[in-house]
Amino acid sequence: MTDRITLVLNGSPVALPPDTSPTTTLLDWLRGPAGLCGTKEGCAEGDCGACTVVLEGPDGGRAPVNACLVLLGQVHGCAVRTVEGLRGPDGAPHPVQRALAEADATQCGFCTPGIAMAAWAHAREGGSVHEALAGNLCRCTGYRPIIEAFAGLEDDGAAPPSLPPVGGATFAAGGQVFHRPASLAELLALRAAHPEALLLAGGTDLGLLVSEGRQRPPAVIHLATVPELGAIAADAGGITLGAAVPYARLLPLLDGSLAPLAGLLARLGSRQIRALGTVGGNLGTASPIGDMLPPLLVLGATLRIASVRGERESGVEDVLLGYRKTTLAPDEVIVSIRLPRPPDGAVLACEKLSRRHDQDISAVGGAFLLRVAGGRVAEARLAFGGLGPMAARARHAEAMLTGALLAPACFADAAEELAQDVAPLSDWRGSAAYRLAAAQGLLRRLYWRVAKPGLPAEVHAL
């Protein structure tokens, strides 16, 4: 027995034929069977944004996503809007589209459908224009006319789609199975039964297998419909975050003492990536340059991990095992992450070094939590990514800094000591020497962050 994938496409319900491969990318389906070629493919890897479409939430929210990374099984029960669906009923272009045309924000026009969709989402969601546009490459215009058009956009006030909630489902076609478990128990049972299946959260790492790698995974277990993994709640002590909650839902809760983490998160990928990507996925991938890992390490985040055998709680440090390796057993799933707020009076700094400000993979990431008392560093927690096979605390540098005077020289000493902690690799993102030197730069910079809190929050902010 297989369920059918249903979705609302440009306002109209669609049920896909039962033989549809559930791991077809949304982009391939739109441009192929759906006959909607307005959405473009520039890279099939989530970086150019030419394939941007919008997921319309029942609450009116608009999430731009890269159709090249999204699998059909993922959008079951979702409302998808493409550039073709932006036109008014009379066929006239939407005001957002008119604004782009009038600003001469299109030259070759290949990026334009994706930019129109990003614009339509931005008109409702607001936020900074740079942030809204970071996921859309344009090679022709130099961006200026696009930025000008974005600055004047207004929400069209269109009503949200009515989306009947869909329960769990299983899509089977052509030798592939795509599970959407509806409860934690169901998820854990499936996981135990199919340890070889791909565990899919947002798919911004896994989607590349299908999109760019052209693979056809035989079994997928999708996490987004499990209530425990999709819940998020903030309290005075911190945030409890379901492992499958997309970054975009976490971002607005990162206020007060967690604001520096928001500054970093706003640079993780692009809006499109943050609409799908999850902290659970960042942990699951366990890349040494996963941006979330250093902050989780210094904040002392704990993970709730479950399997049919029971539950356990674990610190992030105990889960990271090596280069893209975790201690998760094949039947285990991360359910949620507890993100404590920094203790009162502590300073949190989150850094990311990359060639581009936005939409880039880090060469080096760093997170620092410092408590200062009486002109001295009372406690220092320092964690880095990109300086070894996995993100890790820098214990030697921490020891050097703990108890030290709040003075540039002491931070410089800690920076020297950092060489004891790390064993960076050389690759084209940066040589080992550069990575170490840059990380040391971040530590020296930390002095100014603490001593002069007025400094711009990001290293390359104006």
Next chain:
Amino acid sequence: MNVISDKLHVENNKWIGTRTIRPDGADKVTGRACYAADNVMPGMIWGKVLRSPHAHARIRSIDTSKAEALPGVKAVVTARDIVDFPLDKSVMLGIQDMRWMCRNVMAREKALFHGHPVAAVAAINEEVAAEACRLIEVDYEVLPHVIEIEDAIRPDAPILHDFLTFEDKPSNIAGRMEAKLGDVEAGFAQADVIVERTFRTRPVHQGYIEPQACTVSYAADGRATIWSSSQGQFMVRAMTSLLTGVPQSNIKAIPAEIGGGFGAKTIIYLEPVALLLSKKSGRPVKMVMTRDEVMRATGPTSGSLSTVRIGARRDGTIVAAQGTFYLQAGCLPGSPLRGPVGCSFAPYEIPNVLSVGYDVVSNRSKVAAYRAPGAPLGAYATESVLDELAGKLGIDPLELRLKNSAKPGSKAAYGATFGKVTFEETIEAIRTHEHYRAPLDKTPRPGVKRGRGVASGFWYNAGGESSAQVNITEDGNVLVTTGHPDVGGSRASIANVTAELLGIEHGRVSVQIGDTSSIGFSNLTGGSRVTFASAMVVTQSTEKVITQLRERAARIWKIDPEAVTWENGEARPAGPNAGQFPPLTLTELAAKANEMGGPIGAGVQLNTTGADPGFATHVVDVEVDVDLGIIRVLRYTAAQDVGRALHPSYVEGQIQGGVVQGIGWALSEEYLYDRQGRLDNASFLDYRMPVCSDVPMIEPVMLEIPNPKHPQGVRGVGEAPIVPPLAAIANAVHDALGIRFTSLPMSPPKVVEALEGA
């Protein structure tokens, strides 16, 4: 002779110079515009290329039998199916040598880079085609490879082509180009100060967002139709004809909307292969490159190794300049030597110049044109040295440029004697600009330094063959057809010109790009020539149409055509002596066309001339994070002589887009190879083109100094903007840090390393 229209100095134009909504704008913002990959045909199948897994290997044999036997496979082609151009005889198509093109489209004797096509398959879907590619057995003899220029020119380097010799020895140096003026050594002898430095740049990709794509249908009668994304449907026709042996008259090349090219789509990769697959299979074949294929196997622009030496008297007079430019051609000859050799010193009046370029092959994909091909890397070297020279002489860098700028009558080393020169105007525009005069706080925060830099640039610009047809429809509207794919808004400019000349509402003019069977030969969209050349042929066509309209009115009124004028979209009697008649509008004349002499319309085909060179001067402020090596561009102002901006937004767009590409080149973009000679960063995720937050709002300063040789005064604008940024940014970084970067990109690792060494 080109007509010089009296419209040239007319002020108060109604359409020319206004920001009308571009004709293709609505289709582009609504997703309706049809790009090559959007084309679908009944019965269509999918083509896929098998590529070499080695950087350098002799192909001993290819066995395609297993692939052919796979169900769903409809055709397989290898180099044997492509027309061979023997190595001993050059056959040129424009600047492309078909000996190299045939080997670039499909490896023949050897696979010359990782990603070089060795065979192609057409099958019922992409999966089967990919599977069939895996079943093709290629017997390779792996050879040592060479990637970098320094290694390729060493005496013991692996030789790519045994038929290439340099100074009578087998060599990877495929050619040499020289531009010379006076006697450099005698010139340097007169110099009080000489600066010499060596610079390196890496290949960078054009980075168009639309991958190459085409659909080709070869019919049983031997006629082929090609839909593809290119910078010239006539180039597609000619090159496909040469490589497949199908006569040009049997090929119709239809230009799809093009999703960016920046020069790279002036050559083809897929079309001949798809045609042969279609011919063998009897089905239309579609081929679309992946981003990986685009990065790995379509041409970036050359990397370079340049040494520039400039000598001046103490008063700042430059007396001699010498440049030696080694350019990476990729695996087959054909670097854009003309760029650095000719452009580097052209903005300056220098009595003694020796500028030499070498074309160096190595195991990389063959380079393709990229916006002002080769000129930016030359200007990077020259304009950096000038900056240093200005420092040594204690002269303001803009003063030094002004003092030595080319003037009317100056002779450039590449051979031209300049007529009108508008270089000084661009320098003055920057010197008097608020940006240049604004104070710059050089140490705004701890760990951060700022600097300001200037640089100039030159590009030849081009005329060449263009065709246009202007037809009046029966209902009195206007249809203009030209033969150039529109990459940057040329349809918008042409609509403005036509509406202006005819004196009608802009909305009544439609502009389309004709296919090769519906419009006369038109050369490539490239060389900054399209607006220049097509405005010229459209102007002449429209003037002919106006003559016809006057004749029709004269016939109706039974007066002499000379006694009829055309004003504001109407024919009127020319003065009281001509008679008293109510004016006849375009619509009225169109309605009566058939009874009064037949359809109204005219076409012009011309080899256009008079495209004078373009000059640009830029100023930029940068900020360097000295702990982290991050460089940010804070402010950027670009002055350029644009002749006449037919549609200002698209002129600004060219300047802004070109500068941002230059910023990427200077700071973050580069081709990186691993030890096996494989490109390491063949994706947008890893090849770092600027996103919006990496660049400031580029401020263009358009100097409208009409080109007297063009009816509207147009001068090419598309390429000059990418010439100065590399040096301007490097000069600004020098101003901030006192460190001169002689190697691009100035990526954070390189900056940190330089700061540690300083």
